[in-house]
C-alpha cells in the first residue's frame with residue numbers, strides 16, 4: 003500500500019484489510035471483487051492485484067519468503083520493497099532506496115544528478131549499500147527514509163534540525179534544495195475520448211474500463227482520433243460492443259482529467275438505445291450483485307450509484323457521473 007501512497011492515506015486501508023483478512027490465508031481465499039472493492043479509493047490498482055496474487059503464492063507454498071531472492075519472486079515486489087521487508091522483518095543488511103533516500107544521499111554527497119536517471123540510481127544504490135550496518139539494517143533504512151520524509155524534504159529541508167548537517171555537502175553549499183537536479187520533465191500526452199451515459203431505472207450502464215485501468219468500471223468510452231466527430235465515434239463504438247443502435251444522443255459537457263503524463267479531454271454525451279427492452283436473455287441483471295450480462299465482448303452491467311461505490315472505479319468515472327447529474331439528466 004505504501005508504494006506511491008503516503009502513510010496517513012494508507013493507514014485506514016491497512017487497518018481495514020487486517021481486520022477483514024487477518025492472515026495471508028484469509029486474503030488468499032478472498033474473492034477478487036472483494037479485494038478490489040476494499041482497495042477502491044487508494045488508486046494504482048495493480049498493487050491490489052499483486053498483493054492478492056502474492057498472498058495466493060505464499061498460501062500455496064505455506065511459508066513466507068525470508069530471503070531477498072524469495073521476496074523478489076512475489077508479484078509486485080521490486081528491489082525497494084524486497085529490501086525494505088528483508089531488512090525490517092529479517093534484519094538482512096540490504097539498502098532500501100526510495101525517492102526520499104535518493105534525495106538525502108544526493109544532498110549528503112553533493113550530487114547534482116538527475117534522480118530518475120538509471121545511472122544515478124545505480125550509483126546511489128552502491129552509496130546506500132555501503133552505509134548499511136551489518137546489524138540493525140531495518141532501523142537504519144527506516145531512519146534514512148524518515149529523515150527524507152520529515153527533515154530533508156524536497157523544497158524546504160530543515161538543515162538546522164538534521165543530524166547529518168556537519169557531513170552534508172548540499173547544506174554547506176547554502177542551497178540544499180538545489181540538490182539533486184530537477185528531473186527532466188516528460189511532455190504530457192493529450193488523449194481525446196468520448197463517453198456516454200445511459201440511464202435505465204435509476205441505474206447506469208457500465209462496462210469494463212479499457213483506457214484507464216483494466217478491471218475498473220467505466221461508462222462506455224472510446225478514443226477519438228483527429229478529424230473524427232465524437233458523436234459518431236460513440237455511436238459506432240457502442241453499436242459494435244452492444245450490438246444495439248444509439249438514439250437520442252445529447253452532448254452534456256467536456257471534462258478534463260490527468261493521470262501522470264496523460265491529459266484526457268472527454269466529450270460526454272447521454273444517449274438511449276433503440277431497443278429499450280431487449281429479450282430477457284440479454285437484459286442486464288438488476289439485482290444487488292449485478293453479475294455481468296452476456297454481451298460480447300465486454301461485460302456490461304447496470305448499477306445504481308451505491309452499487310458503483312462498491313466496485314473498483316477511478317476518479318474519471320466520478321467526474322463523469324457528477325457532470326451527468328448536474329447537466330445531463
Ligand code: SF4
Pocket residue numbers: 106109110153154155159160161162164165166167168170171172173178
Ligand atoms: S543537512 Fe539539510 S540537506 Fe543535508 S541531509 Fe540534512 S536536511 Fe538534507
